């Protein structure tokens with residue numbers, strides 16, 4: 001499990017926060033699209049059941065299933081929800097005029113309870129795993145996870161970074177052959193500096209003229225051939241994936257600045273594209289390092305990368 005449900009205070013402790021799991025349930029169900037009919041108020045009987053509507057739209061008509069939601073927060077003891085924790089389900093449905101029973105549990109439903117639920121016409125259980133997968137699924141879910149699971153969600157975010165919102169438009173480095181935005185691909189491809197082969201042969205001088213961006217493999221191969229025919233040779237490729245490691249990024253930027261100081265020859269086109277690489281990868285590195293990236297830097301340093 002990524003989210004630690006023990007971050008939510010225990011239900012039976014008088015801390016004033018004992019309703020937090022019910023509030024999470026309300027926010028979670030409303031995020032999934034259920035309409036909240038009755039908030040988790042503590043009734044006279046001490047029960048904190050919630051009532052929600054699910055509107056099901058057909059082509060010409062719509063109908064509503066009214067759900068009675070039972071919240072059980074047993075994460076601190078870790079025990080499953082048993083049939084003895086959910087008694088008189090049919091009576092409770094009748095009393096609240098509900099069509100279906102929904103359990104929202106911070107642990108799991110026991111086999112005995114699952115057996116009883118299968119006798120109901122409409123029933124549904126969101127256990128901790130289902131809740132977690134729905135919350136981590138998209139950005140709206142992340143907002144809820146951040147509010148109710150601040151510690152474990154923060155840890156998850158560090159290890160699963162998304163680009164920071166820095167520029168108005170999404171950062172782009174597109175493959176010069178197929179046009180795919182490489183920053184959106186799981187494998188970010190390469191950027192390749194090109195030098196003028198004529199000048200190199202005549203004056204033994206490397207003058208970088210241009211740069212191309214490419215998916216690894218076929219696109220890269222085809223672009224290399226295309227530029228070679230026009231007298232530009234590839235002067236080494238670098239992985240954009242690797243560049244999105246915050247430490248590698250700053251090392252490469254420093255190397256680039258040093259090369260200007262050393263008056264390496266770089267024409268305006270190549271120079272501007274190099275700047276484009278750093279600008280567009282910036283949202284990807286303005287963040288904490290993942291453990292995997294820290295390990296990678298250690299390996300690179302061991303091979304005297306700096």
Ligand SMILES: [Zn+2]
Pocket residue numbers: 175176177178179180214215219
């Ligand atoms: Zn491509």
